[in-house]
Amino acid sequence: MQIILAAIRQQRIPEGARMPSSRVIAEILGISRNTAKRAVEILVEQGVLASRDRSGTYIAVPPHAECADDNPSGSNDTIDWLSRFTLKLNSEFEVPSIRPTHASFLYGQFDASIFPIGRWRECERSALSVTEIQNWGKDVVDEDDPLLIEQLRSEVLPRHGILARPENVLITLGGQQGRYLVSQLFGGSETTSGIEHPCMPDMARMLDLSRTRVRPLALDEGGVILGDQMRGCDTVFLTCGHQCPTTAVMSLERRTALLEQANRDDFVVVEDTFETEIFANGKYPPALKSLPGSERVIHIASLSKLIAPGLRIGYVIAHPSVIAKMRALRRLIHRHPPGNNQRALAMFIERGYYRAFLRRAQAVVAERQETMAAALNLYFPSADWRHCDGASTFWMRVPDGVGGRALAASASARGVLVESGARYFHKDQGRDDHIRLSVSSIVSGRIEDGIRRLAEAHRDVLLGGTGA
Numbered sequence: 001m002q003i004i005l006a007a008i009r010q011q012r013i014p015e016g017a018r019m020p021s022s023r024v025i026a027e028i029l030g031i032s033r034n035t036a037k038r039a040v041e042i043l044v045e046q047g048v049l050a051s052r053d054r055s056g057t058y059i060a061v062p063p064h065a066e067c068a069d070d071n072p073s074g075s076n077d078t079i080d081w082l083s084r085f086t087l088k089l090n091s092e093f094e095v096p097s098i099r100p101t102h103a104s105f106l107y108g109q110f111d112a113s114i115f116p117i118g119r120w121r122e123c124e125r126s127a128l129s130v131t132e133i134q135n136w137g138k139d140v141v142d143e144d145d146p147l148l149i150e151q152l153r154s155e156v157l158p159r160h161g162i163l164a165r166p167e168n169v170l171i172t173l174g175g176q177q178g179r180y181l182v183s184q185l186f187g188g189s190e191t192t193s194g195i196e197h198p199c200m201p202d203m204a205r206m207l208d209l210s211r212t213r214v215r216p217l218a219l220d221e222g223g224v225i226l227g228d229q230m231r232g233c234d235t236v237f238l239t240c241g242h243q244c245p246t247t248a249v250m251s252l253e254r255r256t257a258l259l260e261q262a263n264r265d266d267f268v269v270v271e272d273t274f275e276t277e278i279f280a281n282g283k284y285p286p287a288l289k290s291l292p293g294s295e296r297v298i299h300i301a302s303l304s305k306l307i308a309p310g311l312r313i314g315y316v317i318a319h320p321s322v323i324a325k326m327r328a329l330r331r332l333i334h335r336h337p338p339g340n341n342q343r344a345l346a347m348f349i350e351r352g353y354y355r356a357f358l359r360r361a362q363a364v365v366a367e368r369q370e371t372m373a374a375a376l377n378l379y380f381p382s383a384d385w386r387h388c389d390g391a392s393t394f395w396m397r398v399p400d401g402v403g404g405r406a407l408a409a410s411a412s413a414r415g416v417l418v419e420s421g422a423r424y425f426h427k428d429q430g431r432d433d434h435i436r437l438s439v440s441s442i443v444s445g446r447i448e449d450g451i452r453r454l455a456e457a458h459r460d461v462l463l464g465g466t467g468a
Helices: 002-009 022-029 033-045 117-127 130-136 146-160 174-186 201-210 252-265 320-333 339-350 353-379 404-413 444-464
Strands: 049-052 056-059 169-172 192-196 213-217 235-238 268-272 297-302 314-317 384-386 393-397 434-438
Touching: 022 033, 033 049, 117 130, 117 339, 117 353, 130 339, 146 169, 146 339, 146 353, 169 174, 169 320, 174 201, 174 235, 174 268, 174 297, 174 314, 174 320, 192 201, 201 213, 252 268, 339 353, 353 393, 353 444, 404 434, 404 444
Parallel strands: 192 213, 192 235, 235 268, 268 297
Antiparallel strands: 049 056, 169 314, 297 314, 384 393, 393 434
C-alpha cells in the first residue's frame, strides 16, 4: 500500500488513471493476490482510489485540484507577519541540535537505559482494551482521569508529605503547562512577581508574557534569600527542592520562615518542584506545600520528566478556587491532556512500577553523580562547581575567563554536548561564565571520557584566545 501511495505522490501514476488488476499488482510487487486486493480496498476506503462499477479502479482526483498553485505553503513575502505579532517571543533555544558522537551532558533527555519498556508497554496495552477506551475515549470536556488523580493522592503525593483532595489537583501537560497557567492567572501589569536569579529561563519568559513586573531575587548557598527583597511581591516563583540551575536545596528552617513571611507580607508562593522525585525519600526536607501554613503555596510538578519527557504529564496542587480557574483556562487552550496517556500512567503507578522505577533511578543517578564529581575534580581541579545530592545537574563556573558559549561550541566540535549557562541570567544580559552539566541521560562509563574531552575543548578555547 505504501508503494502505491508513494507512486501516486510522486506522480508516477497520473490522476484519473485506471489501476491494474489486483493480479497484475501482485505480480509486479511480488506479493500475494489477497494482499494486493486488500491494499486496493483500503485505498478505496481512504479515498485515494475510486471504484467504478463494471469499469475498474481509478486514481481519485482530489477535490478542488484546479485551485492548487505553485506556492501551496504561502511562502511568498507579500505579508509582513513580524509587524503583526502582538507577543514578543524568542524562538531560539541554545541547546545544540546535533547528535553527540561521544557524550551528551544536556538535561532532560530520554534515558532508554533505565526506562522500563516492558512494563510501560503492558500498561499501554491495558489502556487500549475495549473497556478502557470507552472510559478515556469520550469527551470529558475539562475533567482529568479519576484513576490518575487517585494514584497521585495515594502513591505520589505522600512521598512529598502532601495530603490533597481531588478538588486540589489538576493534571497538566508536564510541569511547563502548570507554570504557564499560573503565570497567566497571577500576572498582569499591576502585579509584581519575584523570580530567582539565576533561574529557569522559560519561567522568566512566561512572566514577561504575562506583563507582570519581574523582580530578580538573589540567592545564596541555601537558595533564595528571604527578607526585604520579597516585600511588595504579589507572587514569588521558587525552586526550593533543587534550585534551577544551582541545585541548592532550601533547608526546613528557611522553608518555615518563607511561609511565615508569605503570610505576613501577603504574597503567593509558587513551588516548582524542579527535579525532586529522585530524592523524595525522607532524607530531605518535605515539600513546602506539606508544611503548616502552606495555604498560599501552589505546588507544580512533573510525572514524566524522569520517566520519559515526551510523555508530558504533570500536575498542580493548590486551593480548589485556584484549581477551578486553572481548569477553566486550560479548557480554552486544549481542554485536557490526552486520556490514554493519563490512564496508562495511572496503571503504571497503580501496579507498583512507578515506585520500583524511582528506586532504580535513584541508584543509577547516585552512581553517575559520584562519577561526574570525580571527573570534574580530576580534569577541572580549579573550577568552582555546585551540586547538591539528588540532583542530576552540576552548575560550574568556567575557569580562566572562558565563556560558556565558546566552551559549548568547542566541546560540540569534539562530540560533547554541554549547555551554556548564559540564558539562566535573565536580568544580567551578557553574562556568560557558567555551563550546566547533567547526568540524567548519560551512562556512567561515558562520563569521564566526556569530561576529559570537555577539558581539551577548554584548552582549545584558551589557546585560540576566544574565551573571554
